[in-house]
Amino acid sequence: MFMPKMIENILELQCHQKHSKPISAIRLGQYISNEKRLYCEECSKLNDIQIIPLTLAVELSKDSIEKKLRKFQNLFVPLYDLLLKLQSHIFELKSQLFKNFHELEIITEDWINFIQVSEQQITRYSLFDELDQLIINQKQTQYQIDEKIINDYKNVNLQQLTKVNSTLVQFKDFTNKFRDCFKIIIEISKQHKESQLKSKINFQDNQSLSDQLVFQKSSYFQSKKSIPNVTSLEFSKKVTENMLQFQFKLLQQSFKQQEECNAFAINHNNTILLAALNNSPLFSIKIIQMSQQQEKQENKDASLNLKVIQILEGNHDNFVTTLNFFSSTPMRDSFISGSSDTTIIIWSPTTKQNNLKLFWNPLIKLFGHQSIILCLVLHHEENLFISGGSDNKIKFWTSSIQQQWFCKQTVEEHSDKVYGLSLNDSGNQLISCGNDKQILVIQNSNNKEWDVKQKIKILNIGFRISFITNKLFAFQPSSQAYLHFYELNSFGEFVNTEGLQVKGVDQCCDCFFPSVYIPLKGIMLLKNGQNINIIQFSFFSQNWGCQLIQAIEFETQKFLQGRIYGTISADGHFIVTWDVQSKQIQIRQQRMMI
Structure with missing residues (x-):
């Protein structure tokens, strides 16, 4: 050796x-x-x-x-041999466990299906057939029970019970295998004492090591769900074919912005850009017109002109932390601003006479939070938005027919700051992450109250969380090496299944600049420390895959790390950022790689 x-x-x-x-x-x-x-x-x-x-x-x-x-x-070889044996036992246990659980799932599913079919056979009847039976058997005091159904019921029950029992009995075999594993552990422990090696393992304080152990994967992976008649190689090929090759290129059009910009938003057709300035005491929102002139040559940069058309000042008493555009009529081009002054303002556009230019004015100012607003998401139907803040609260705001907005419900299940929110495609499920090291899954099943359906304990705080599909979401532990994925299992609960290595490990970060997933392009924008990670997803049958296609790193001094803020347009065409080093609002455009 x-x-x-x-x-x-x-x-x-x-x-x-x-x-x-x-x-x-x-x-x-x-x-x-x-x-x-x-x-x-x-x-x-x-x-x-x-x-x-x-x-x-x-x-x-x-x-x-x-x-x-x-x-x-003499020291390492015996340990190495023991570890190989231990690994072999673990693989056998894992394989057998999965097999047995799969068999139990099939048995119980078939059993349930039989009960459901039997119920349908018993409950469905013909009025005329029953009348005939009444006439024929009118002297009898009760109806005859179909003996065939009863016999079938007994036979199936016996068969399924036998199958379940035989499968469960196999779990007893695991006792011997577990015992073999423990014997190896005891032998390793003896060697450890004999060699007087002293070490101390602290699982909770070594999250980076835990990440490596749990998520030792390449930048591309496939999910573990099986596809009938499709090999892993075929799946990998399908995913790769579905992934378009592109990157985001920095455009020349940018302008100096000395004051920090903590929040951005782009409207539905990429013609208006909002930038929130941390310029005390005005705390302005700049409204910037984006006018594009496409080059004649294919796959060339758009000529983009940026022009400040309005500055909103003095409406918030502290810096703006969130900006969200409405994209549908009748609220199209209206927007919401959340602030560290604890208030939310909805802004409405108007046009002056004989002038097609839009000008924005505050429509309504909402009060309810008791501390800084840190995150806000807008429902796709745009009759509801949800905010989270440093007061540990999640508030649900809705509008009446007269477009009067009010707080409909407050969820107070977080015990510390709420950093991130995300709604699923169906708009009936919300996920949140916070400073209390837990993820909440909040369900709205009857279009009335939102209820906490699941609480997921996590080892590290995280600022960014995003639904990818109704059955999949991503969570980024702050400044950690891996993006975590949670999938919906057969019990209706989200469980941690996969991980993707991203850039930005051990770099300072904050909660502004939320992660965004663009279904139209299958891409996710994720800030982590000094990096913006661009991740592309592909879906095939019941499987999915993803890879990190680009990482944009912003250089700055260590004590200023994490001060990068931005957003991506709804069509995934433009990324807008401000960083403390350049002090510029920069725009990057999606470019296909030839």
């Missing part, structure tokens, strides 16, 4: 006199630099000092290292 491997290449070594001849001898003695130990034949003739042949020096060194290796081999 252990073989000596010399780092130096003898043929590349040169004597200290630079004679360009092979090294033939080594000088002994203390306090001599490595270079002055090397002698060629010519050096040996010129000096009358204590030297030994090179071959002897190499042999002595090799003997010494082999003695050391024998000691280490």
